[in-house]
Every structure is written in structure tokens, then in C-alpha cells.
Amino acid sequence: MITIALDAVGGDHYPKNPxxxxxxxxxxxxxxxxxxxxxxxxxxxxxxxxxxxGNRIQIFHAPDIISMEDAPAQAVKSKPQSSIPVGLTxxxxxxxxxxxxxxxxxxLMAASAFILGRLEGVLRPTISSVYPTIxxxxxxxxxxxxxxxKPEMLVQFAKMGEVYAREVMNIESPRIGLINVGEEEEKxxxxxxxxxxxxxxxxxxxxxxxxxxxxxxxxxxxxxxxxTGNILLKFGESIPDALQFMIKAVVxxxxxxxEQVQPALGxxxxxxxxxxxxxxGGVPFLGVNGVSLVGHGGSSPLAIKNMIxxxxxxxxxxxxxxxxxxxx
Amino acid sequence: MITIALDAVGGDHYPKNPxxxxxxxxxxxxxxxxxxxxxxxxxxxxxxxxxxxGNRIQIFHAPDIISMEDAPAQAVKSKPQSSIPVGLTxxxxxxxxxxxxxxxxxxLMAASAFILGRLEGVLRPTISSVYPTIxxxxxxxxxxxxxxxKPEMLVQFAKMGEVYAREVMNIESPRIGLINVGEEEEKxxxxxxxxxxxxxxxxxxxxxxxxxxxxxxxxxxxxxxxxTGNILLKFGESIPDALQFMIKAVVxxxxxxxEQVQPALGxxxxxxxxxxxxxxGGVPFLGVNGVSLVGHGGSSPLAIKNMIxxxxxxxxxxxxxxxxxxxx
Numbered sequence: 001m002i003t004i005a006l007d008a009v010g011g012d013h014y015p016k017n018p019x020x021x022x023x024x025x026x027x028x029x030x031x032x033x034x035x036x037x038x039x040x041x042x043x044x045x046x047x048x049x050x051x052x053x054g055n056r057i058q059i060f061h062a063p064d065i066i067s068m069e070d071a072p073a074q075a076v077k078s079k080p081q082s083s084i085p086v087g088l089t090x091x092x093x094x095x096x097x098x099x100x101x102x103x104x105x106x107x108l109m110a111a112s113a114f115i116l117g118r119l120e121g122v123l124r125p126t127i128s129s130v131y132p133t134i135x136x137x138x139x140x141x142x143x144x145x146x147x148x149x150k151p152e153m154l155v156q157f158a159k160m161g162e163v164y165a166r167e168v169m170n171i172e173s174p175r176i177g178l179i180n181v182g183e184e185e186e187k188x189x190x191x192x193x194x195x196x197x198x199x200x201x202x203x204x205x206x207x208x209x210x211x212x213x214x215x216x217x218x219x220x221x222x223x224x225x226x227x228t229g230n231i232l233l234k235f236g237e238s239i240p241d242a243l244q245f246m247i248k249a250v251v252x253x254x255x256x257x258x259e260q261v262q263p264a265l266g267x268x269x270x271x272x273x274x275x276x277x278x279x280x281g282g283v284p285f286l287g288v289n290g291v292s293l294v295g296h297g298g299s300s301p302l303a304i305k306n307m308i309x310x311x312x313x314x315x316x317x318x319x320x321x322x323x324x325x326x327x328x
Numbered sequence: 329m330i331t332i333a334l335d336a337v338g339g340d341h342y343p344k345n346p347x348x349x350x351x352x353x354x355x356x357x358x359x360x361x362x363x364x365x366x367x368x369x370x371x372x373x374x375x376x377x378x379x380x381x382g383n384r385i386q387i388f389h390a391p392d393i394i395s396m397e398d399a400p401a402q403a404v405k406s407k408p409q410s411s412i413p414v415g416l417t418x419x420x421x422x423x424x425x426x427x428x429x430x431x432x433x434x435x436l437m438a439a440s441a442f443i444l445g446r447l448e449g450v451l452r453p454t455i456s457s458v459y460p461t462i463x464x465x466x467x468x469x470x471x472x473x474x475x476x477x478k479p480e481m482l483v484q485f486a487k488m489g490e491v492y493a494r495e496v497m498n499i500e501s502p503r504i505g506l507i508n509v510g511e512e513e514e515k516x517x518x519x520x521x522x523x524x525x526x527x528x529x530x531x532x533x534x535x536x537x538x539x540x541x542x543x544x545x546x547x548x549x550x551x552x553x554x555x556t557g558n559i560l561l562k563f564g565e566s567i568p569d570a571l572q573f574m575i576k577a578v579v580x581x582x583x584x585x586x587e588q589v590q591p592a593l594g595x596x597x598x599x600x601x602x603x604x605x606x607x608x609g610g611v612p613f614l615g616v617n618g619v620s621l622v623g624h625g626g627s628s629p630l631a632i633k634n635m636i637x638x639x640x641x642x643x644x645x646x647x648x649x650x651x652x653x654x655x656x
Binding site for chain 1: 461462472475476507509516517538539540541542543544554555556558559560561562563564565566567569570571573574575577578579582584588589591592593595596598599600602
């Protein structure tokens with residue numbers, strides 16, 4: 001029986017969505033149980049409200065709550081009884097197999113690195129994210145944990161991402177691409193050039209990836225520093241809203257009858273669905289000595305369920321053991 | 329009479345598009361003349377083919393041609409008789425008021441910096457670009473000239489961009505935004521934090537801009553290093569094709585009748601028009617001691633004409649004098 005600790009008060013819609021996702025998860029997978037970490041009474045009443053009376057969802061009391069706005073490092077220190085440090089400490093003590101949350105990403109990153117520590121041989125833990133392309137989701141790493149990097153760190157990001165993409169995203173032989181300003185190997189900063197040199201002989205390395213090629217699915221693991229990745233991630237997330245606005249402006253300008261463009265908007269919505277990160281089942285902190293995933297603040301119950309299942313997959317596929325043997 | 333030197337053999341469609349754009353430009357603006365720089369016979373026959381027999385388009389013979397694929401710095405050295413170095417040298421000798429080209433951007437940047445030199449007080453010449461937002465084009469600087477920057481360089485990018493946005497893009501009081509991973513001033517790399525501190529008291533500084541806010545027109549001048557800017561520029565340029573692909577996939581998957589989605593695609597095309605950099609009238613190398621603009625390789629005659637007019641505007645509005653007095 002795999003036990004996934006879940007932050008019951010993480011994200012914009014707690015406790016409703018986390019608990020709804022937990023219920024869906026245990027109903028769908030009989031081999032797992034969920035440990036809700038959060039204020040006991042709040043969890044109890046929400047479980048009751050959603051009509052769950054089974055025994056595969058337990059509660060671990062954590063009275064405090066870290067908000068989405070709290071300053072990460074500070075919040076973790078000042079609220080030791082909140083769900084994030086409590087849940088991660090349970091995981092560090094092997095009282096559960098993973099901890100997942102749709103809460104404050106910065107706090108989760110800081111607490112995961114601090115409480116779980118690093119895997120053997122890892123220079124820096126990193127936060128990766130799925131990234132939409134014309135052929136579906138790929139992985140981007142780093143997306144904000146390490147704003148400035150060394151070439152060797154980029155190489156580790158590539159390898160950790162490769163393991164996650166293969167074991168959890170079911171991409172058999174993940175192509176590794178280095179985000180850069182040009183395809184030629186002499187292009188880029190000194191750090192990038194050195195990283196390219198270090199990755200050059202990797203069988204799955206497809207070379208430098210320019211900005212124009214990211215959406216076109218030219219790699220399965222897009223490797224970059226956390227500054228570039230964070231900006232690309234948030235930029236991609238903003239595309240649907242921006243487009244809707246621009247399209248409505250055109251419709252208005254040309255006085256087009258709404259019924260004429262309605263189907264259009266439907267098609268567009270479906271085409272842009274991959275950009276809606278809310279449905280994505282969380283992304284992992286890779287390189288920490290444990291299984292810790294963070295979901296979008298707006299995570300739906302489905303997203304929470306998928307995040308739990310991604311954590312289960314990381315445990316079942318022993319992703320961390322594979323990373324350690326790959327890096328050392 | 330303002331004289332704009334134009335690269336007759338720059339871009340993917342020479343000499344046709346450059347010369348067509350030159351003809352449109354002199355017909356529309358009686359106070360300018362264009363000096364075509366390129367192989368004399370080629371220019372002569374194309375001018376004849378397009379039926380121009382006026383005297384406000386002259387030809388300056390430059391036999392060699394730098395291709396879009398040539399290695400920039402090397403090409404400028406090895407082909408001194410090509411249009412780019414010849415045209416910029418004419419400009420440096422004040423035989424024309426500006427040089428514009430749709431050719432090899434790297435070669436143009438290198439030659440502009442080398443042949444024209446820097447404006448007084450400028451740390452590094454930079455390449456800026458217009459950037460599409462939901463409310464139209466804004467400016468992004470740097471987009472590839474300086475992959476690694478110092479805080480003081482970012483401040484100069486901001487100020488040079490501000491002058492260009494005001495004088496050429498007609499944005500009365502341009503808002504300056506610093507592209508960063510978070511809105512809070514303590515966010516970002518050391519370089520970014522210092523730049524924020526230096527820009528903080530600038531009346532037009534609107535603070536840090538996250539990736540998700542760029543398309544939403546949160547600033548008129550987006551300031552970043554050339555690595556980040558180059559990736560954002562090319563990423564933006566790739567959005568229309570990627571979307572078309574994704575939309576067609578949805579149409580196919582759902583077996584939608586094409587006539588039902590045809591209007592949709594039309595609306596989308598119009599909405600995404602700003603992302604089509606081919607129509608943009610070139611972007612300037614700011615900080616060089618002269619007026620040098622580069623256009624998209626696929627520039628249409630209209631784009632070439634607009635690039636010529638942007639150069640004229642830079643001359644008429646004395647953009648460089650204003651930059652010098654602003655920076656010193």
C-alpha cells in the first residue's frame with residue numbers, strides 16, 4: 001500500500017479540491033491511501049460534506065496554513081505547524097511515500113530542499129514543469145529554482161528530466177534539447193556553450209533549441225536556467241487569455257455575428273487546452289531526497305488526482321534511485 | 329533631402345522586395361531619396377523591370393553579397409565589397425543619413441558596431457525589437473546583441489528604448505518594465521536586482537514584468553538581457569504556426585466541416601497578424617553612432633518601405649542626439 005501525503009490546505013480552492021481529488025484517487029486506485037495534512041476539523045467536515053466514509057483517507061493534524069502570498073522561506077520557518085513542513089517531515093521520516101501540494105510553490109521548494117535534502121551527487125534540486133507543444137506535453141527544467149546555473153547543473157537537469165520523462169511521462173527515449181539563442185554549438189553564453197560540450201556525446205541530445213522551436217516539439221526535455229524557464233513557463237500560460245482578448249477585439253472590430261465565431265472559439269479553446277496548466281497533475285522537485293510534487297494553485301480535483309498518481313508513479317518506478325545511479 | 333542607403337541584396341526576396349519598397353517609399357515621401365547598395369547591373373535591371381525611371385533612387389555598386397547563412401563577423405571581414413560594410417561605410421562618411429537592410433542580422437550588428445562605433449557614453453550597442461501585445465506593438469531590448477549584461481547596461485537599454493519608443497513609435501510617455509521571475513523587487517538574479525534598484529526612481533519605471541504579463545501590454549519598453557529577449561522574440565514569432573497546427577488537429581479530430589471553421593481561421597489570422605514580424609518596418613541597433621535598422625529576412629515591400637520611413641523618423645527626430653544627451 002503506497003501512502004501519499006496531500007496538502008489539504010494548498011491552492012486556491014482548499015479544502016474542497018484537494019479532498020475531492022483525494023477521494024477520486026483512492027476510489028480509482030485501490031492500492032494507495034492518502035494522508036490529508038491540514039487542520040483536523042476542517043478536513044473532517046469536508047470529508048463528511050463530500051460523503052467519504054472510507055478508511056483509505058486519513059488525517060494528520062497541521063493547524064497552521066501557509067498562504068499563496070506568504071514569503072516562502074520565511075513562511076516555512078514561522079509556521080512549523082503548517083501542512084507543508086509537517087507533511088514533508090512525515091515524508092522525511094518515511095511515514096509516507098510522497099508529499100504533494102497545490103500550495104505556495106516557493107515554500108514547497110524551500111521546504112523540500114531543506115527538510116528532504118538532496119539526492120546523492122545532486123548539485124542543486126530543481127523544479128521542472130510540463131510544457132505544451134503541438135504534439136502534447138514535454139518537460140522543461142529548470143523553471144525557477146536556480147536562476148543562475150553552472151554547466152554541470154544544466155547537465156544534471158537534463159539527466160534528471162530524462163529519467164522523469166521516461167518513467168512518469170511514458171516517453172520511451174526522451175530527446176534532450178538545450179534552450180539557446182542559436183542552433184550552432186558556438187552560440188550562447190559561456191555557461192551554455194560548456195553545457196553543450198558536456199551534453200554533446202549524450203545519445204539523446206538533439207542540440208540547441210531556439211525559442212521558435214519550443215512549441216514545435218523539437219525535444220522532450222527542454223533544458224535551461226530557472227530564469228529563462230520561469231519566464232517561458234509563465235509566458236506560455238498567458239497565451240490563451242491574450243489570444244481570446246485579441247480574437248474578441250477582431251470580432252468586435254469587424255462586427256462579426258457571434259454565432260459565426262462561436263464554433264471558432266470552441267475550436268480555439270480545445271486547441272489551447274494544453275496551455276491550461278490547471279489540469280496538469282503537478283510537477284516534481286527533482287533532485288530532492290524524496291518525492292515532492294507541486295500543483296497549480298488553481299488545480300481542479302482532477303489535477304489533484306493526477307498529481308497523486310504522478311507521485312505514485314515516481315514511487316513505483318523508483319525515479320530517485322534511477323536518478324542517483326544515473327548521476328553517480 | 330534625407331538620403332537612406334538600402335541594402336539591395338538583403339533578405340530572402342532580393343532584389344525584388346527591397347527595390348519595390350524603395351520605389352514605394354520615394355513615391356510616398358517626396359523629401360527622401362534612396363541609395364541602393366548592391367551589384368549595379370542587378371539593381372539597374374530590377375529597377376527597369378519594376379518600371380522606375382526617376383532620379384530619387386540611385387545605385388552604389390557593391391559587388392559582393394553576404395548571405396543569410398554566412399557567419400556574421402567573418403562575412404563582414406571576408407566580403408568588404410558587400411552591401412552591408414559598403415553601405416555602413418557610406419553612412420559613417422556621412423554620404424547618407426542611414427543604412428537599412430533586411431539581410432544577415434548578425435553581420436549587420438557586427439558591422440554597425442565596428443564601422444559606426446558607439447554613441448558617446450554608451451556601454452554596449454544593442455538590438456531591440458518590436459513585440460506584439462494585446463494592444464499592439466511594444467519594444468523589447470535587448471533581443472540578442474548582449475547575451476550577458478551588467479545592471480548599468482540594462483539601464484541604458486531602458487533609456488535608449490524609451491527614446492526610440494517615444495520618437496519613432498509615437499508612445500508619448502513609454503512605460504519601462506524589467507523582465508523578471510517575480511514582481512517583487514527582491515526577486516531575480518543579482519544583476520536584475522541591481523538594475524531594478526537603479527531604475528526604481530525613474531518616473532516611467534513600472535517595475536518587474538513576469539512572463540505572463542508581457543503579452544498583456546504591461547510596459548512599452550520591455551528590458552532584458554539578449555539571451556532572454558532573443559528566446560522570447562523567436563518564441564512569439566512561432567505562435568501563429570503552432571496555433572494553426574493545433575487548431576487544424578482539433579478540426580481533423582472532430583471531423584468539423586471546413587466551411588464551419590473557415591471564418592474562425594480568418595479571425596485567428598487577423599488576431600495573430602501582429603505576430604507576423606515580416607510586416608514590421610525593421611528594428612534599430614540602438615547605441616551605435618548612426619542610424620542602422622534591420623528588417624526581417626522575409627520583409628515584404630511594405631516592410632521595406634516602413635523600415636525606410638522608420639530610419640527617416642530616427643533622422644528627423646534626432647534620436648541619437650537625444651540618446652546621447654539622455655545618457656550623459
